[in-house]
Amino acid sequence: MARKIKGPQMIVANRLLDGRVVFMKADGTWSAVAGDAAVAADEAGVEALEVLAQKSADENYVLSIEVIDATERDGKPFPAHMKFAMQAKGPSVRPDLGYQVSPAWEQTDL
Amino acid sequence: MYAYDKYDHALVNSRVAEFRDQVERRVKGELTEEEFRPLRLMNGLYLQLHAYMLRVAVPYGTLSADQMRTLAHIARKYDKGYGHFTTRQNIQYNWPKLSDTPDILQELADVEMHAIQTSGNCIRNVTTDQFAGATADEIADPRPYAELIRQWSSFHPEFSFLPRKFKIAITGADIDRAAVKWHDIGLVVKKNDAGEVGFEVLVGGGMGRTPVIAKTIRDFLPEKDLLSYLEAILRVYNEQGRRDNKYKARIKILVDALGADEYARQTEEEWQKIKDLPIDFPAEEAARIKAFFAPPPLQVLEDNVPAVDELAKKNFIFGAWLKNNTNQHKVPGHVNVTISLKPHGGIPGDATAEQMELVAALADEYSQGELRISHEQNLILPHVAKKDLPAIWTDLDEAGLGIPNAGLLTDMIACPGLDYCSLANARSIPLAQELGKRFDDFKRLQDIGPLKIKISGCINSCGHHHAGHIGILGVDRKGEENYQLLLGGSGAEDASKAAILGPGFDENGVIDAIEKVVAVYLGERTDGEEFLATYRRVGPDVFKEAVYGTR
Numbered sequence: 229m230a231r232k233i234k235g236p237q238m239i240v241a242n243r244l245l246d247g248r249v250v251f252m253k254a255d256g257t258w259s260a261v262a263g264d265a266a267v268a269a270d271e272a273g274v275e276a277l278e279v280l281a282q283k284s285a286d287e288n289y290v291l292s293i294e295v296i297d298a299t300e301r302d303g304k305p306f307p308a309h310m311k312f313a314m315q316a317k318g319p320s321v322r323p324d325l326g327y328q329v330s331p332a333w334e335q336t337d338l
Numbered sequence: 339m340y341a342y343d344k345y346d347h348a349l350v351n352s353r354v355a356e357f358r359d360q361v362e363r364r365v366k367g368e369l370t371e372e373e374f375r376p377l378r379l380m381n382g383l384y385l386q387l388h389a390y391m392l393r394v395a396v397p398y399g400t401l402s403a404d405q406m407r408t409l410a411h412i413a414r415k416y417d418k419g420y421g422h423f424t425t426r427q428n429i430q431y432n433w434p435k436l437s438d439t440p441d442i443l444q445e446l447a448d449v450e451m452h453a454i455q456t457s458g459n460c461i462r463n464v465t466t467d468q469f470a471g472a473t474a475d476e477i478a479d480p481r482p483y484a485e486l487i488r489q490w491s492s493f494h495p496e497f498s499f500l501p502r503k504f505k506i507a508i509t510g511a512d513i514d515r516a517a518v519k520w521h522d523i524g525l526v527v528k529k530n531d532a533g534e535v536g537f538e539v540l541v542g543g544g545m546g547r548t549p550v551i552a553k554t555i556r557d558f559l560p561e562k563d564l565l566s567y568l569e570a571i572l573r574v575y576n577e578q579g580r581r582d583n584k585y586k587a588r589i590k591i592l593v594d595a596l597g598a599d600e601y602a603r604q605t606e607e608e609w610q611k612i613k614d615l616p617i618d619f620p621a622e623e624a625a626r627i628k629a630f631f632a633p634p635p636l637q638v639l640e641d642n643v644p645a646v647d648e649l650a651k652k653n654f655i656f657g658a659w660l661k662n663n664t665n666q667h668k669v670p671g672h673v674n675v676t677i678s679l680k681p682h683g684g685i686p687g688d689a690t691a692e693q694m695e696l697v698a699a700l701a702d703e704y705s706q707g708e709l710r711i712s713h714e715q716n717l718i719l720p721h722v723a724k725k726d727l728p729a730i731w732t733d734l735d736e737a738g739l740g741i742p743n744a745g746l747l748t749d750m751i752a753c754p755g756l757d758y759c760s761l762a763n764a765r766s767i768p769l770a771q772e773l774g775k776r777f778d779d780f781k782r783l784q785d786i787g788p789l790k791i792k793i794s795g796c797i798n799s800c801g802h803h804h805a806g807h808i809g810i811l812g813v814d815r816k817g818e819e820n821y822q823l824l825l826g827g828s829g830a831e832d833a834s835k836a837a838i839l840g841p842g843f844d845e846n847g848v849i850d851a852i853e854k855v856v857a858v859y860l861g862e863r864t865d866g867e868e869f870l871a872t873y874r875r876v877g878p879d880v881f882k883e884a885v886y887g888t889r
């Protein structure tokens with residue numbers, strides 16, 4: 229489905245088995261770190277990412293795929309909007325707890 | 339407390355087995371997410387921002403010390419060491435794995451708990467007064483009725499796919515601690531002139547984007563007719579409630595469209611058709627259920643306990659706790675203790691596994707092994723002998739749970755907001771934390787007196803902001819968190835809708851505004867007048883001027 233995009237886009241989802249937030253990398257695999265995400269700057273690029281993400285959903289690895297506006301933080305991709313930035317960082321009130329700061333949990337291989 | 343019979347056990351266990359199978363099929367790819375989603379929701383499993391969220395019912399807010407220990411164990415083994423107690427008298431876990439949920443549900447089933455009907459368009463967990471069966475100001479214990487409603491509504495085939503979620507609350511006291519007028523159906527236990535027990539029946543309350551206070555459709559419904567009459571109300575709703583638009587699907591919209599009188603008429607008409615069917619419980623069954631809730635054998639004790647008064651004089655915090663966090667019990671010499679989950683700077687409603695275990699131990703020692711959860715997100719030890727208060731408070735205080743703020747400004751309700759919730763527009767918890775820090779002075783709080791602040795992170799109103807003396811609603815203003823300030827709401831027997839005071843603020847702005855609102859109140863109040871009464875007497879203008887005047 230062709231559609232206009234406003235700016236650079238990235239893809240976020242939740243992993244099926246544990247619900248953890250993951251960002252899609254260029255090769256269609258996923259990372260808990262937003263900075264690893266692939267960013268598409270044009271419509272064709274977004275569509276290519278979506279195809280990869282949908283494949284991953286069809287393989288039951290992720291669910292709740294969202295194509296979101298990307299910005300940069302420290303020279304790396306990061307979600308532009310509050311809600312998705314929250315996903316990238318974990319709850320602001322429990323900085324001790326997000327997957328992002330808890331490698332043991334994060335690296336659970338599922 | 340109610341104890342499962344073999345049917346309850348069989349039902350709940352078979353539901354766990356069924357869900358285990360569904361999870362396995364989902365993981366293997368035999369079920370798509372589209373197919374699986376309604377199945378997991380029926381078992382209380384949501385997907386939130388960071389992870390799944392499991393909502394576990396605590397029927398009418400009553401649980402045993404052993405059940406609390408299981409909640410603690412689940413927090414530790416399957417989650418991140420804590421849980422969140424909510425306005426729906428539930429507990430929510432924020433980090434369960436999908437693959438663990440069948441085991442979690444089995445551990446719950448083993449202690450007679452479940453997550454059934456904590457989500458979806460069905461009749462949800464019935465909520466009630468946290469002091470039910472224990473408070474001095476009560477007409478009758480509402481919990482047997484809540485249990486009967488639970489049994490009637492669980493897996494009710496006709497009401498499993500209602501137009502929208504459906505919430506019933508019941509109070510057995512004239513003082514409404516269960517916000518019954520804000521529910522789809524509110525029940526108020528009454529006695530008629532002949533001394534018989536029955537209910538005033540209200541319908542069509544609700545929050546969300548269209549806040550409505552429920553209207554009375556029946557002044558006195560005899561107790562024996564309860565279930566058939568509820569069935570009639572639900573039938574009218576199920577038939578005519580809107581299914582085309584989820585924002586117009588709650589019963590409040592239908593009651594508004596038909597008018598309360600017409601709703602009452604149609605209910606009555608429907609009821610005449612079904613009231614002689616075997617829907618209502620036979621007297622023996624009612625008696626059997628009531629027996630589970632028989633009052634514990636407490637000894638009448640002296641209400642005056644010198645050691646307690648002495649400590650209260652010596653220690654200001656204990657004195658304030660004694661005043662704010664205890665409620666007079668039916669039996670002299672006893673109280674119900676509110677354990678505040680609102681430490682200043684903490685997260686409202688959150689408790690760690692260790693705190694849950696401590697509270698369970700205290701329940702075993704001092705409150706007949708029984709605990710309650712309030713819709714204000716606090717824990718309650720019912721049936722406590724007054725003489726035990728110093729020992730209880732000392733233990734609580736050491737665990738950071740001795741906060742004497744029940745009913746005061748910092749005893750706020752706050753929903754999870756944008757820190758966890760995927761529907762949120764703004765964060766709620768950091769506001770609650772900041773308020774706790776700004777008002778971290780118990781002498782000042784005591785002077786301000788009873789004041790209920792309620793915070794929601796979006797218009798869905800899970801944090802009851804419409805019913806706050808001071809309500810805060812998080813909105814998204816051009817990608818920034820913004821907060822609207824509302825004044826004058828009440829969730830009690832004098833229920834009222836809070837009104838927006840003016841333009842919204844950022845986080846610091848809204849807390850500054852609350853300081854100004856409080857200052858106006860302190861300046862305007864007459865002797866002994868509480869915040870809400872002053873607001874109702876003087877109106878919003880003085881507050882508006884103080885908050886916005888200098889702009």
Ligand code: HEM
Nearest residue numbers: 424425426502544545546547588753754759761798799800
């Ligand atoms: C975290 C996930 C949650 C989701 C997805 C969620 C969703 C919703 C939605 C969509 C509504 C509006 C219903 C309507 O107006 O038709 C609502 C209302 C409500 N929710 Fe939640 N909620 C969540 C958490 C909570 C929590 C943590 C509590 C308890 C603290 C809660 C208690 C309530 C209450 C009391 C209402 C308003 C009463 C009413 O139904 O009118 N919810 N929720």
Ligand code: SF4
Nearest residue numbers: 753759762795796800
């Ligand atoms: S009020 Fe909104 S933000 Fe808060 S829990 Fe409910 S849906 Fe989420």
